[in-house]
Amino acid sequence: VxxxxxxxxxxxxxxxxxxxxxxxxxxxxxxxxxxxxxxxxxxxxxxxxxxxxxxxxxxxxxxxxxxxAVIPAPTDEENRDALDRATEYLLAQGVTAVHDMGRADFLEGPDAAWRDFENVLLPAANEGRLKMRVHSALPLSTRVKVKGLVEALGWSHPGGFLTWGTLKAFADGSLGSRTAKMQEPYADVPSTGIWVTNMTKLREDIIAADANGMQVAVHAIGDEAVDELLTYFSAARSENGPRDASLPRHRIEHAQHISGSETVSNMLAAGVQVVTNPLHLLDDRWIIPHCLGSERSAPTRAFPQESFIKAGISIACGSDWPVVEANALLSMYAGVYRRAIGDTGSHEAPSGGMTLEQALQAHTSRAGSEWFAGGSSGRSGRLAAGFLADFVVLSDNPLKGHDSMAGVRVLQTFVGGQCVFNASGGNGM
Structure with missing residues (x-):
């Protein structure tokens, strides 16, 4: 200090x-x-x-x-302006739809996310000002209020640009802060991390939310956090029965570190979707060996996307912006090559990564088919008859791979068939 x-x-x-x-x-x-x-x-x-x-x-x-708690909160007007600026930035990145994961209730309390939803997102949808599709995740701790919202308004706004029904929670912290919950102590500090929430209450809320048909998405980074969370989803399945196939799967956000192949098997048995963030690897790759040692740094245990895919687990990729960039092309590259564009290395993808096709699917069709409740469920992420006309025009084919990906740019972004971004400055924002 x-x-x-x-x-x-x-x-x-x-x-x-x-x-x-x-x-x-x-x-x-x-x-x-x-x-x-x-x-x-x-x-x-x-x-x-x-x-x-x-x-x-x-x-x-x-x-x-x-x-x-002693910092003045931004006004609704400031937050509305922030929404407009964020939308403009994201559309320029070729992003057509987002999950707004709300505010971390362990940092700001559950009311902050609801203020954003009721005072910013919902008015924007009512006024037709949303230029991209937003799925709002609200705190799991407010599941009763979310259930009331669904009963009153359904799962989506009639305009088709705002949906809700996902409940967000946190299990642990982060690797860089040494607060991700690990089964064994960190290699560089005598700690196994922390639980950031009451885990008994988290288990109860997951089971109750599952019984009401709502999707739960829980942040879990450490291997113990992932394993513990899987027991909760399995308990929900045991108490409530198998989840209806028409409902979106429960999600583990990040799942950066796992204890081994048994975790992968348990994920498959629990029927969860894993949302990974390849760009996190670019930040954490320098500290993983120092934090965890060589064994836990192996690609089968740290950012093990290849292991997930080989096991048949459904994965989607998100940015976690503003923690990292909201650049799907960079994220695809990191998911395949496990390094940044411009870094030295082989043109061959290393073990642990995805193929280019898998990375593209994880950022588009798999994300679109699993993430959105309500009116757009299963109708985004692909160019096909009957799907939403949300797509991006790129300067080159990213599936060429490696060095060619460095020069790929977003030329145009379309949402609902309308051009909402044009790099040349024509129609669109």
Whole structure:
């Protein structure tokens, strides 16, 4: 904290790590939040302390909420402007549909996601201002309220651009913050990570949501978090029976690290979909060996997309933007070659990665068929009769692979048959 105090001149400052699971604050921010050496760690969070018990200024996971609480929230007008700017950026990246995973309720509380939905997204849909399709995930802890929303309005807005019904939750933290929940201690710190939520309550909520036909998507990065979560989805299947095939599958978000082949078998048995984020590998690849050691860094255990696909598990790829870039072409490359465009290396895909065709499907047809509840379920992600006319025009064929992918650009983006982005500045945004 002394370091950040030297450069912030008494102004309260909170600097959040890009993954949102760790933050550094200065003494003034600690004072305003009322944090002292005697303040206990909140459930699901850590207030870092020196050996003598003094605060270091580092906060992990739910502990960040203690400072967030004294920061003025953006207004609805500011959030509406942010939505418009985000839409413009995403359309330029060739993104036609997104899952808005809401705000992390362990950081900002469940009401923040509902304010975004009720005061920003729903009015935009009512006014016809949404230019891309948005599926809104709301906190699992508010499942009763979401059930009421579905009973009152169904699963989607009549305009077809806003859907809902997915419930989001978090199990653990992140690898870089050393808060992803691992079965064995990290190689560089004497910790196995943390649970960021009450896991008994999480299990109960998953079973109840499954009984109501809603989709649950849970953030799980560490191998223990993934294994534990699979027992909850299996319990839901045991108590409620097999999930109706017409309903979207439950999802594990990230599933970056697994304990071995038994985890893959359990995923298949539970019938879950895995949403992976290849661009996370580009950030974490430098620290994985230091955090986990060589055995847990193997491609069968760290970002094991190839293992998932070979086992027949349905995977889709997302960006997790703004944690990483919302660039599907870069994500495809990372999913195949497990490195960034421009890095040195063989033109052959290494073990652990996807093929180019698999990567394309994971970013398009598999994502479209599994993610969207309501009116667009199963009708996006492909160019076929009866499907939504959501597509992108590229400057070259990304399936050529390797170096040719570096120059592929988005020329046009179409949603519902309308050009909403044109790189040449013609029709569209």
């Amino acid at each position: 002394s370091w950040i105090d030297q450069i912030t001149m008494g102004r309260p400052v909170l600097l959040v790590r890009y993954d949102l699971h760790c933050a550094l604050v200065n003494s003034e921010a600690l004072r305003l939040a009322g944090l002292t050496p005697e303040t206990p760690d909140p459930p699901g969070g850590v207030i870092e302390r020196d050996a003598d018990g003094s605060l270091t200024g580092l906060l992990k996971d739910s502990a960040i909420s203690l400072v967030n």
